[in-house]
Amino acid sequence: MSFPASHKTVFVLDHGPFFAESCEHPVDYDVVALSKTRSTGFIPLAPFCKSLWTCSVESVLEYCRVVYDIFPQGKLITVVASDTQARPLNTWSQDNQNTAQLMPALANLGPLRSSKNMDASIMNGLSAAVELLTEGTDYQLVAQTLMNEDGAEEKVVNRGRIICLTSVKSESHGDMLTEYVRDTITQQNKTVLAGDSDNSLLPIAQCDLTLINILPTNKESGIKDRSPASMSPYLTAEVHSAKAGRHLANKLSVIAQKHYDLAITTVTGIPMKEEQNAMSSANYDVELLHLKEAHSELRKLEAIMNNQPEPEPSNTMVISTKGPVATVTKSPESNTILLKWCQPRSSSVELLHCMGAYRVSPVGVNSRPSVCLTNFLLNGRQVMLEQPRKSGTKVISHMLASHGGEIFLHCLTTARSSLEDPPSISEGCGGRVTDYRITDFGEFMKENRLAPCQPTPETEEEPPIERAKAQLERMTRHWPMVIGDTIIFNMPSHLDPLPTLITKLVLTEDEVLECKKAMYHVVGMETRNEPLPVPTMGSRGKGPKRDEHYRQMWSELEVLVRAHSNTSPAHEKILQCLLDCRKPPGDEAGKMATKRAAEKANVKVERSEVEAIETQPAWPESERISGADIKPGIPKENVRGASDQPPLKKQKMFAGDVIGKPKAGPQSLLTLWSNRINSIHSKRHVEFAGRQEATGKVAELYPNLMREEKESTNGEVKKERTS
Structure with a gap:
């Protein structure tokens, strides 16, 4: 020691x-x-010198x-x-x-x-x-x-x-x-x-x-x-x-x-009655010695105002009153601040937010101002001290009070006190940000409440407080504070229970399957082009497109899963599944692996979700289809994303059948919608030969019956009107 x-x-x-x-x-x-009352002819005593x-x-x-x-x-x-x-x-x-x-x-x-x-x-x-x-x-x-x-x-x-x-x-x-x-x-x-x-x-x-x-x-x-x-x-x-x-x-x-690392606080403006004339009063100053820690908050405030780093504790400082706030200047042999006397407090019923109390000792213990101030405080009174300012409201930063016959200098906080009523979150105490996740944060606090624990052999090996800290660290690896900063936490009905399960320390096989099922469901949502619950608070205009929303959602989901991927091998499986879902469509091995994983897990998903796994993983539109990925039997011009696809304006002007030749002139809304549906269906399978109008071949109705009639009439076919 x-x-x-x-x-x-x-x-x-x-x-x-x-x-x-x-x-x-x-x-x-x-x-x-x-004195002024001495008589005439009085001979004063000569002064003396000490040794x-x-x-x-x-x-x-x-x-x-x-x-x-x-x-x-x-x-x-x-x-x-x-x-x-x-x-x-x-x-x-x-x-x-x-x-x-x-x-x-x-x-x-x-x-x-x-x-x-x-x-x-x-x-x-x-x-x-x-x-x-x-x-x-x-x-x-x-x-x-x-x-x-x-x-x-x-x-x-x-x-x-x-x-x-x-x-x-x-x-x-x-x-x-x-x-x-x-x-x-x-x-x-x-x-x-x-x-x-x-x-x-x-x-x-x-x-x-x-x-x-x-x-x-x-x-x-x-x-x-x-x-x-x-x-x-x-x-x-x-x-x-x-x-x-x-x-x-x-x-x-x-x-x-x-x-002893001490400092001096000069209390200025103390009203005292004159000793010779009790009807008049004057202001006096008293210097008090105490630990330098009582000035730490003032030094920090001055450093912030001057955009300077915080001064070292060993530096000596002097507070001057030049400017709107007390300013700090260096002095070679002094360490003094100047605080102004406020009206004394008659009682100590009201609680104050005190950050520290330090014993004080007067510099001039025998001077009349020091004796008066000391007796005033020892009688149970309190004195508030404020920072001297030339403009603005006063800031009370310290208080003098006596406890048990000793005088202490109390450091008061100049910010909002925790003893006051907290501000409403709708007031936007964090600036203009008002869309905090208040409900989610309340649930977060309930899940991380501490409770007394009896000592057991298990707690001796790992204290409960350490387990609580580890759990809090896991749950806050990715926890946005503002609604506008997240997408995945705004869609719990689609992703649950993945955000909750991913923060656990140990995952079972069933929980891993639940997380994979949630990701497959999101893949199906993107295939159906369903909108995401993106918050619009504080946004102006139309905002980003739907594809951009999905890209941001997948990126944030990967950040969340990757933050917990090193927890256990089960977490790594979830990350691998996420990466497979995000692979480009050209990667056939990745698509087949994702499909087999879904089948092996016996995940009950909709048909559109299965098709999304096979054909359209979550990937930007510009990278989904290339020339090498077109299915055999489907004409190249029928595939969206092909290199020779007409621009958007030409598609609107010649909005005919996508499979056939475009028709000139304006088209109705029904025609545009039918062409779009036909285009989507054409990419999923090869059309029947009897319905390929583009080839000009229309399948005959009842070909065998027509052939028999033709043979019986020696080549003459009876024309009958069919309804």
Whole structure:
């Protein structure tokens, strides 16, 4: 198990003689001198300056306060004061992780005295910090115990961080401190690995060293800041310089945001009454620290508006109010958004769609606006925060509320809430698409409902949830959402039960025959030129022709069957039958195979469907009949699709008998229909010789009787009128 570097942090404070000097930043503490009611002749007290040690202690305590407020557990901090020896002020125990424990320990150190601390060295504290990092915390020891119970031989991955506040005299001095920490870690790891008896010590896998060079405000640093750089496989070091006073506090605040991935929300426009004049009010701003995840939705929204990819979580952002919506700009040392105060909510009866809640900590905890806002929230009130806009309706994206004495920043969704009434499907929430398969989707949900399952030996081998996922995957391999995107799902009376059976995991022989029967039925429909139930919602004009509808239907049916063809051999048989039905008529082997398969399956189909299997499989009109496919005994000019067939216009002008010569002049509708029927029948069999009017030979009626009469009358035939 791996622990991050933020799990353990060791502060090393330089308690040497240099930090007894003044920070050269004067502080006015005489409040009477600043008031307007002071009497004349009043002599104000002179301002004073804090020592470098006091500035360091205050900054470290602010760092610890922010971490303890946002992370009540799991983020541990230990403080070590270094002078003639290392003085740890607390331990890794969770009971010692609070400012109430650190402040008395720092006060007991006493003031700095130059005469007693001449032999003080920061290396004592750095050595003690490395030893503290090798000590396992309660969380790490519990994880190590669980790993040992599971039979794992490796140890917990131990990472940590050392923040040293000292005075770095030169570049070489900083390099010397870094090398000392590197060598100490190497030696300490060897000691830990050699001592197998003590299981509470863990080798250091990674250590982040941060050196902060502190100097008075009237001096300039001669050391350049260094970005994090790898010094060894176990150590990464960086150097910063900061002036004492408020500059040091701001520096540690920025470092805390980087170490714990924090961000700042500035609540602007908070109405507060003036302290001196209760009748008037003014607007104030309060900065709140929290996890950066609370800004993730705003970053996504900004990326979508700018047509840019989503920013990385490690990027720092600042929200400005230029434009109709809050815009995000990059900043080197800040991660802040600006949200506007809304009227507070008096009660929390109404439920809100909350996507996350994050603990907050005020940046300026002792400022009057922060104290007023904190007390306001702790009294049970809620504050809604909106994105600042110059136009349009307001968008409420966050909410401040207190739970159990802790203040949380709630992220609210800006889209339609699931707690509201769902929109009507007729309103077209998906744009202009309104022909959704609502009824089919309702049946789909009923077929895939989950139910509790008692554990059995079968469920242990394959959990029921995995079977449910597999079934859902099979049933959605081809499932159009819109009526206009499908043909086969709009003709259930013709194709059933093929769409339902094809999604099953195992098919029986009878079910395979049912699927084949459905495909043969569709072949017969195409032969009879029956129209398909094609949806016309949203279409204009006549649309594609009937042959195009059948081509689309066969293509979609092949997509459905092919998506499930690898499920079992039975599914492959259905796919093969479909491909045989779609073969061109020139493929005699394919036609005969399809016919034999239908006969073998004892599928009861109509005569027209059998003829369709033999003569007209589902294929485009232009490819159905070629010169080589004309049956013997049928004249070439009598076959539709022959190369010498007259165009459509000539057929209408000379719409006579197709078998005989075309008659000139206009023809009646009955004649046109009779010619078409005769043409269709002529392609199915060879006409009887007695009915072939095209040859000019008409079969005689009663030829034997006429011959006998002719012989009896010596060649004279009596003409009789027959009715």
